[in-house]
Amino acid sequence: MFQTVQPKEIFDPRYWQVSDSHPAYWLAQLRKPDWQELLRFLEIKAKSSARKPALASAALERLAFAVCDTRAEAWRSWSLVLGEQARGLVIQFRHSEADWTRGIPEFVRLDRCDALGFVNIASRLVCKVR
Secondary structure: OOEOOOOHHHHOHHHOOOOOOOHHHHHOOOOHHHHHHHHHHOOOOOOOOOOHHHHHHHHHOOEEEEEEOOHHHHHHHHHHHHHOOOOEEEEEEEOOOOOOOOOEEEEEOHHHOOOOOOOOEEEEEEEEEO
């Protein structure tokens, strides 16, 4: 269920994923500030001048991902994270009514009782610290 992702799957065009059922498809939509947010969650210090692939590589070494299309799937995956007594968070990709081609990532901390979105959510990535 949880998958690891290599940086080349995100940044090397030869390995790009075209299926939205693979975590790399969604991770490729993260911007540099999003990777910095993931590193803060992981308590990894990174220079602000670091390039996006370097930030992603540091985060990907410590995370595994599950793609969830529904809230129910996200809660099931989250219960697996809790069952392993691991840390985790959810990245949900919200799209606007006008543009369904790109989701805007939102970080949801279910351990802090943040709410999962109901509307305009393209997908959710449950992230588990390995």
